[in-house]
Amino acid sequence: MRERRDTFTTGATSGPTPTSTPTSTPAAVPAPAAAHAGHPAPPVFSKRAFALVLLGTFGAAAVAPLASTFFGDRLALPGALATGLAALSAAAFGAALGAAAAVVARRLAFYEIAAAALLWAGAVAVVTVVPAARGSAVLQPLESQGTLVVVLGLLGAGALAATSVFVGATLAYLAAGTGRLDLSLSYELFVARSHLRLSPRTIGGLFALVVTGLVPGLLVALAWSLVRDAKERRAYRRGELYARRRMPATLLMTLISIGGVALGVWALTVVLSVMSGFEADLKRKILGHNAHGMVLTYGQNEFDDWRGIREQVLGVKGVAGATPFLYNEVMLSAGQNLTGAILKGIDVETVGSVTDLPRNVEDGELGWLPKPDRIPHGARLPEDEAPRAGAPPAGARPLPGLVLGRELARSLRVFVGDQVNVVSPFGDLGPAGPQPKARPFRVAAIFYSGMYEYDSKFAYMDLAEAQRFFGTGDTVTGLELKVQDVDAARAVMGRVVFALGGWPFRAKDWGELNRSLFSALQMEKVVMAVILGFIVLVASFIIIATLIMLVLEKTREIAVLKSMGAGVPSVMKIFVAEGVIIGAVGTAFGLILGYGSCLLIDRVGIPLDPEVYYISNLPVLIEPAQFALVTLAALALSYLATIYPATKAARLRPVDGLRSE
């Protein structure tokens, strides 16, 4: 349209043409000049729209942390929910301003948004280079993770903000691009359906194809195609025409795009669910074996009034259980086998109220710790110790008991009832300095927590026995606590320290104790989501290609629709609807497949080598929020993929479509 106008301006100087004849009145003489001023092309760049878009992009990036603080700290919502709500409010803010920009510009405001995004990128570059800006409080959490994370994080945030503005702008243009609000989709859907040719039968066939894992379905399709080819050739030899119904190329493309989206969504949901499963399993094992938090003291051997303090701690709101422990590192030996271990003195009475140790015992009994005389005698005894251990002299005190992890027992080659020597590096003072102190114990029980770390490192003995062995008197290292709500452990631990009056007491919660592990898991999950998200991204590119093919195929139809009065937003709606239908059907397939696969993994179980993974089956945790997030991402990508082809279709000049024959 604009090129034509250029030719106009060159010719307009001639004024009324020489051929102006009968009807040309004096009043009509200035007409060409008026006409040429009358329908100018709309401006390409609107400053007001740009201001709105800029506010939307930078505002959304600013709203996100503020909303996160509001929902997380003020309303005290759980972490994931607060983050989700914060992201939603930021996106809504950006989308609202994008919508305003589109209404002001009466266009998609694409150039304005691109300019705002570039400005954001420039700002990121400045922030990265200027040290003062990097030190600001806002960037502090990112700053600690390195420059690359800062830059990528800021660019990502900007991209997301600009995307939300763009989504808002396009939606507003589609709804109100004609100058008045028009949410109707009636004939657009009608036309879109005819373009896609998605009959229930076709969709069913595609679903069968995807469910059968593509290969068998494709083989059947190939065989069928070969049979028909043979028929066609035979008919040709006989001189007959065998009219074979061919699948239209655009339908094939549509089906491929649906399959692509389905595949991406499937992979994303399954992998994320499995990773959640691993995370949940790990959390369960760590929290089952460990306390949710512990109360310690600064300095050593100060925790002597532990019985009173335990009562005090149990009175704190949110604390479900408390048990004392004494922590030491020792060497264990049995026969020729030697290994290091962490030895914890525990109170057998109360330990069950904090950890799963009593429930994890797989051989022997925890209750034998305080009553070592009940420990049965082992089948295999070291040769040299056999006489002593086999028949303790009457009246002598029986050897005290010891509980070992399964892996620890295996590496020492001992079973319940066998004797194990515990060697502490800090023993009595001998003539040549401190002498290691060694003492025989007998295995009272063997536990299995499922975590290799714990099963190979931990040994337990009765608290009183440990105090005697290490010569600590009646003190403990600290108290282990169980809280009612695992996710509130941090707050509860704070209350505990406050109730104890602060110094010399300090507390740690499980998150702090295992921070690196869980943040690594979280990072891994994000990276996986991004990588698999690329499958969906690629699928959305297929949607773009499919829609462009459809636009090319339907050029004439678009021209006819425009000649009947279909406006730009209206034509756009047709192709947006097509892309979103493709995306929605694909996402639905993917979700069904993903959910089915997760159920299958959960019910049937995929065995893992426990030596490697320390878990016997592939864990899976179906989180509805995760599924919802994947759905949202897939639909958003399919929607965004439609914008370019739809614009292309809507900008077609009707004359070109009518002429192309």
Next chain:
Amino acid sequence: MSAAARSPFVRIEGLAKTYLMGDRRLEVLRGIDLDISEGDLVALTGPSGAGKSTFLHLVGTLDVPTRGRVLFEGEDVFERGEEGLASFRNLTIGFVFQSHHLLPEFSALENTMMPALIRRVSRAEARRRAAEMLGTVGLGDRMDHRPGELSGGEQQRVALARALCLGPRLLLADEPTGNLDPQTAEGIHALLSDLNARLGITAVVVTHNERLAQALPRRLRILEGRLV
């Protein structure tokens, strides 16, 4: 309203269209002036490439002129902007093309309903109007057939019904009978004349067929981009 009273129904002033094909300028229309009154039935003839279709497209606002303007009851339609033009086409203009341009996936009825649906008329109302219009063109019994299942004349009748569905004030027909045998062509022309007489529709009909053109009350001829 006063402008409408003064001005003719459609006034075309110095309408010119130049295409730039690389370095070559192709002057398709070189300034056409024409008044069309309400109720006119105009035949437009001329050899191939004389600019008949381009003229029709410009009057129908499917293309933008290089020079000149089209006044519809005194109003320069090209000042309306893109969306304004779309609704102008929807409400005021009905097109019939040489090769009917029906949408192949839809039945005759659905094709005829399309302009009404674009105008956001309710589906039931659109169906009613379309059925009525198909009855008017004599296709009341073939409404559920797809274009592929209709003969050439019938297809062109559906196209006519579609163009007339919303009761446009100006019907633009671009060689509506170009692909038809003489007998069928005559039928279509008779139908056009009949509709013009009965409904008072203003129509501009481009045709190659001199004999059919002779039958229409007002005849114009385009030669090398000029009205002669």
